[in-house]
Amino acid sequence: MVVALGISGGIAAYKACEIIRGLDKAGVEVQTILSRGGARFITPLTLQTLSRNTVLSDRTGPGDGGAVRHIDLTRRIDVFAVAPATANFLAKFARGIADDFLSTFYISVTAPVVVAPAMNSRMWDHPATRENLAILKARGTRSLEPESGWLAEQEQGVGRLADPERIVQAILEEAEISSLLANLHVVVTAGPTREPLDPVRFRSNRSSGRMGFSLASAAARRGARVTLITGPVGLHTPRGVRRIDVESSAEMRKAVLESRADADAVIMAAAVSDYIPPRSEGKIKKGAAEIDLRLSRGPDILMELGQSRGSEILIGFAAETENLLDNARDKLARKNLDFIVANDISVPGIGMEAGENEVTILDREGNTHPVPRAPKEQIAGRILDHVFRGRSR
Numbered sequence: 407m408v409v410a411l412g413i414s415g416g417i418a419a420y421k422a423c424e425i426i427r428g429l430d431k432a433g434v435e436v437q438t439i440l441s442r443g444g445a446r447f448i449t450p451l452t453l454q455t456l457s458r459n460t461v462l463s464d465r466t467g468p469g470d471g472g473a474v475r476h477i478d479l480t481r482r483i484d485v486f487a488v489a490p491a492t493a494n495f496l497a498k499f500a501r502g503i504a505d506d507f508l509s510t511f512y513i514s515v516t517a518p519v520v521v522a523p524a525m526n527s528r529m530w531d532h533p534a535t536r537e538n539l540a541i542l543k544a545r546g547t548r549s550l551e552p553e554s555g556w557l558a559e560q561e562q563g564v565g566r567l568a569d570p571e572r573i574v575q576a577i578l579e580e581a582e583i584s585s586l587l588a589n590l591h592v593v594v595t596a597g598p599t600r601e602p603l604d605p606v607r608f609r610s611n612r613s614s615g616r617m618g619f620s621l622a623s624a625a626a627r628r629g630a631r632v633t634l635i636t637g638p639v640g641l642h643t644p645r646g647v648r649r650i651d652v653e654s655s656a657e658m659r660k661a662v663l664e665s666r667a668d669a670d671a672v673i674m675a676a677a678v679s680d681y682i683p684p685r686s687e688g689k690i691k692k693g694a695a696e697i698d699l700r701l702s703r704g705p706d707i708l709m710e711l712g713q714s715r716g717s718e719i720l721i722g723f724a725a726e727t728e729n730l731l732d733n734a735r736d737k738l739a740r741k742n743l744d745f746i747v748a749n750d751i752s753v754p755g756i757g758m759e760a761g762e763n764e765v766t767i768l769d770r771e772g773n774t775h776p777v778p779r780a781p782k783e784q785i786a787g788r789i790l791d792h793v794f795r796g797r798s799r
């Protein structure tokens with residue numbers, strides 16, 4: 407296994423030595439990349455000695471036979487980690503700035519990315535840093551958040567580099583999961599649908615799309631080819647995911663039926679409208695004190711997939727406010743699914759618009775598997791690991 411380890415210009419740069427040691431002990435080849443700022447804190451000689459590899463930096467010339475070093479390296483690595491990651495590098499990565507070796511390497515990498523930010527708590531708390539990190543996480547980057555404690559500036563706060571042992575562990579985990587779903591095509595739906603009332607108005611629901619996007623991201627991190635079919639949401643597309651934007655349930659149905667042809671799994675996390683209003687060709691004029699809207703049943707995409715199923719794994723979601731497990735069990739059987747992920751949307755702080763969720767996975771054999779409350783990114787990983795146990799190719 408080969409890991410590229412970027413070291414940028416923070417006071418914690420010296421802790422990269424422990425990370426190299428930990429990886430080396432685990433039998434991993436480490437290729438270090440030192441930023442200009444990083445070189446002010448630690449010498450290439452130290453890194454070269456510990457990693458037994460020459461250090462790459464802005465000073466590095468072409469490789470043997472004129473090879474382009476950053477592209478050459480992307481082909482060889484299993485994981486790209488940056489520890490410590492400065493506020494400056496989080497910003498460069500988030501925006502795709504490629505003005506030195508480390509940032510140019512980032513934008514060329516297809517392997518999983520792990521960052522371990524470290525900085526003064528004021529820099530950590532700045533909205534720019536928060537936004538940059540949110541962009542990276544939405545792309546599928548794993549972030550090991552800094553810890554709280556005494557900082558180099560003689561003040562207490564959050565900003566200290568995560569424990570090097572944790573960083574080593576996370577890098578090894580990312581490498582391990584990165585091929586779990588290799589060669590599988592996973593189709594995920596996300597977000598709400600919008601059913602037009604007239605050219606300017608629509609009926610919709612509160613789905614944020616986060617659960618579906620987290621599932622797409624987690625599947626891509628596990629090496630799957632991922633198609634994400636999404637209703638209108640304000641979320642960044644995860645790295646390596648093919649995204650199809652749709653609006654109405656009819657458009658979502660069409661995209662799902664087209665994408666399922668060679669799918670190994672279809673995960674329907676979208677909140678597709680059950681009932682759709684009639685559509686007026688012209689804008690509905692304000693006038694009458696009341697208007698009647700007669701809603702009619704929209705397409706039941708999951709039911710359609712279940713009735714015409716091939717060998718793909720079908721996974722549905724059941725958002726319920728009462729009799730959670732009974733309703734979910736009924737839906738699983740009625741729609742001929744393999745798994746259903748049930749969540750209780752009456753509990754505050756989880757589900758629909760929230761960042762966290764707590765779910766129970768039910769299967770055809772009647773087993774139930776509870777997944778305790780956690781951020782949706784983690785829930786997504788647990789759902790995939792449960793569903794694909796023993797099924798990866």
Ligand SMILES: Cc1cc2nc3c(=O)[nH]c(=O)nc-3n(C[C@H](O)[C@H](O)[C@H](O)COP(=O)(O)O)c2cc1C
Binds near residue numbers: 444524525526
């Ligand atoms: C003594 C000192 C300590 C610093 N520590 C950090 C740090 O922990 N985290 C950080 O993001 N920036 C830190 N900075 C600022 C960065 O070094 C500065 O933004 C630099 O341009 C980063 O270089 P690089 O991103 O090219 O590695 C520090 C600066 C100094 C002078």
